[in-house]
């Protein structure tokens with residue numbers, strides 16, 4: 001599930017080995033969140049429930065648990081590093097050594113209102129050899145771990161947990177949406193070389209820098225597509241619903257992309273009388289906000305000091321990225337390549353669902369499928385070991 005400010009999305013898939021077969025995807029309006037954070041547990045619970053009921057109807061499968069993707073301005077990434085001496089006299093690194101160094105790396109002194117949401121292993125360094133993905137079984141005397149730790153407000157995590165409890169939904173896992181979006185839209189080589197994923201939602205924009213295959217820095221800005229809608233509603237003196245409809249149907253990011261002779265019907269705030277406004281005028285209003293949002297994103301990249309460490313450029317995703325011309329304006333302003341991030345890592349996706357807005361929810365499916373594959377490998381490894389032990393016992397008693 002993607003618990004967003006504008007909408008709540010859910011997807012279900014069947015996984016057979018490498019094959020991920022999408023069974024259904026649903027979306028309902030989200031009530032109870034502002035700028036990515038829950039401000040009303042009851043309404044959030046109801047929205048989640050509606051979304052899941054629809055998915056149950058669609059697939060005919062009852063849902064008891066889910067992976068929840070969430071965001072909010074309290075989220076940040078802390079990079080940490082730890083060193084241990086390998087305990088084994090033969091210097092073979094064991095699972096215990098790995099756990100020991102990870103435990104040491106997760107030892108952060110956090111403010112009382114913050115907690116760790118997720119730990120991402122960036123790399124291990126064995127006796128100064130870096131770039132090691134899994135050190136278990138290697139030989140060395142000094143083991144280092146570099147990790148990225150996603151941190152968020154305890155209150156935000158608890159509010160989400162409470163919303164789920166309200167409807168008896170078991171939370172399998174809580175994850176930061178930017179990392180889920182990355183699963184479905186970024187290519188492995190972009191992630192390796194350096195890329196920035198910008199997810200423009202309704203109430204938030206996540207700016208995340210990836211390098212060497214994992215997250216380095218992230219920032220959640222308290223603005224999104226609703227910011228444009230609100231401005232349109234005020235200037236055009238109409239309702240938010242009408243402004244949103246106009247933006248999504250006729251909006252473009254810059255006046256020179258608009259047709260001056262295309263007139264659009266705008267209903268007044270009561271939804272009755274309509275007048276005509278040119279697409280040009282609408283584009284002028286939108287463009288001011290688009291430039292402002294682009295400036296804020298650019299300021300974040302400068303803060304990250306990553307402008308010359310992102311050969312993959314910017315990948316623009318989330319519903320807000322669907323505004324015609326947004327990617328072009330951003331490319332022009334920031335002078336780095338900008339491409340639209342569709343959830344293309346999900347193979348065989350029907351075109352209707354292949355939209356930036358579905359990047360996070362489908363990323364959740366891909367992430368879960370991958371985790372399941374790893375778990376499966378782990379259990380077969382354990383079974384392998386048990387098999388070997390029984391054979392050894394048989395040998396002994398022969």
Ligand SMILES: Nc1ncnc2c1ncn2[C@@H]1O[C@H](COP(=O)(O)OP(=O)(O)OP(=O)(O)O)[C@@H](O)[C@H]1O
Pocket residue numbers: 002003004005006007008030035036071200201202203204205224225226229244247248249251318319320321322323324356357
């Ligand atoms: N075709 C379109 N043109 C312009 N904007 C669009 C279009 N389609 C969707 N949007 C905008 O995308 C936004 C919703 O995006 P998304 O579903 O990714 O947000 P969310 O995940 O619910 O919110 P957040 O991530 O901020 O919590 C809305 O502001 C909506 O108006």
Ligand SMILES: [Mg+2]
Pocket residue numbers: 002004005177199200201202318360
């Ligand atoms: Mg979102």
